[in-house]
Amino acid sequence: MLSFSTLWPALGCAGALVAFLLGYRLMRGSAGEYLDAADLILLKEERRREAAGRLTPLERLAGRLVPRVRRLIGAGGVRYLQRQVDYAGRPVGVTVDGLLRKMLWWLLLLLPVGVLLIIGGLAVVLPLLPVVAVFLPLGRIAGTARRRQESIDRDLPDFLDILAVTVNAGIAFRAAMSRVSDRFDGPLQGEMRLTLDQLAHGASLRVAFASMERRSGSQAMHSFVSAFLQAEELGAPLAETLNQIAFDMRRESAQRIRRRAAQTAPRVTLVTSLVLVPAVLIMVGVGLLIGTGLDLGEILKTFS
Numbered sequence: 001m002l003s004f005s006t007l008w009p010a011l012g013c014a015g016a017l018v019a020f021l022l023g024y025r026l027m028r029g030s031a032g033e034y035l036d037a038a039d040l041i042l043l044k045e046e047r048r049r050e051a052a053g054r055l056t057p058l059e060r061l062a063g064r065l066v067p068r069v070r071r072l073i074g075a076g077g078v079r080y081l082q083r084q085v086d087y088a089g090r091p092v093g094v095t096v097d098g099l100l101r102k103m104l105w106w107l108l109l110l111l112p113v114g115v116l117l118i119i120g121g122l123a124v125v126l127p128l129l130p131v132v133a134v135f136l137p138l139g140r141i142a143g144t145a146r147r148r149q150e151s152i153d154r155d156l157p158d159f160l161d162i163l164a165v166t167v168n169a170g171i172a173f174r175a176a177m178s179r180v181s182d183r184f185d186g187p188l189q190g191e192m193r194l195t196l197d198q199l200a201h202g203a204s205l206r207v208a209f210a211s212m213e214r215r216s217g218s219q220a221m222h223s224f225v226s227a228f229l230q231a232e233e234l235g236a237p238l239a240e241t242l243n244q245i246a247f248d249m250r251r252e253s254a255q256r257i258r259r260r261a262a263q264t265a266p267r268v269t270l271v272t273s274l275v276l277v278p279a280v281l282i283m284v285g286v287g288l289l290i291g292t293g294l295d296l297g298e299i300l301k302t303f304s
Contacts, residue, residue, distance in 0.1 A: 062104035069100050084138065087145035087217035089187055099137055106133035145217065148187045153220040153253065155188045157246040160224065164242035173238065174199060191216055205232065220249050 070078060081096045088094065110129045117125050159180060166176035174196065181192040191212050198208040206229055213225040224245050231241040 058108055059101065059105055062101045062108060063097075065104050066097050066100045069104065070097075083217070084141050084145060086215045087148065088141045089144070089148050089190065091144065094141065099141065102137040103134050106136050149216065149218045151187050152191070152216055152218040153249075155184055155186065156218070156220045156224060157249045157253070159184060159188060159192075160242045160246040160249070164239045164246070167242070168239045187216070191221075205229070220252070223249060223252070 078096055081099055085091075085094055085096065085099070107130060110133060114126055114129050117123060162183065163176055163180045166180055167173060171179070177192060178196055181189050181196070184192075194215075195208045195212045198211065199205065203211075209225045209229060213221050227241065227245045227248075231238070
């Protein structure tokens, strides 16, 4: 039997081990797994304050100009930027104001280049600087949005096939959608989870699925939502509808791949014509000159 002098050190070691394991789990996990909504809001606010303290003077200056740029581009421009952020999956820390600040940061950074262009007599190139400042941050968001849409287009047919089998097994639609979502990763799971949360908080089926279609920006998602809502209103069998939608999506995906392959052939031909053909002609010409032993100096003298 353990004595009093050895019991407490043993309990202390056991407690330290448990605390280490719990801390390691929290470190490797996501904040959303162990914080409620209020704590997450406070965490984001604290991170925002920390980021504000680390801004460079140029970034602070760009941030002061953001409200004026928002008024300049109007509501339509703000909606366009918000759509791009939504299509990209609303990355952490990426907002419309953040995009505008990044664009202004690039514009301020390129101002010395504009002064050098004016001094060098190349003022005609100045309109390219705002274009570069806009498309550098916007191109990154657009690339993320494109990869996200391709991921949704790729995973959605398989999702619908499994969902149809699950519904056929007698499980309710929302429960089946939640269960099948757990089998997938990436953007599709996030959109389905958000849609289920909207349904659980009282949103109608049409509103929730229309919001999912608007956020994703995916053509496959548009086809799925349109066909699903139409079948829901007409009372068509759900499993058959899902199977038909998945079949149509795979056919459209095959057509898109064929169109991309057809567009690739002219690009390859253009690259071949601009790079390989001149190189081959130079090699042939040099080989002929060396083989025939012509003296270019003598030939040029006859024309001088």
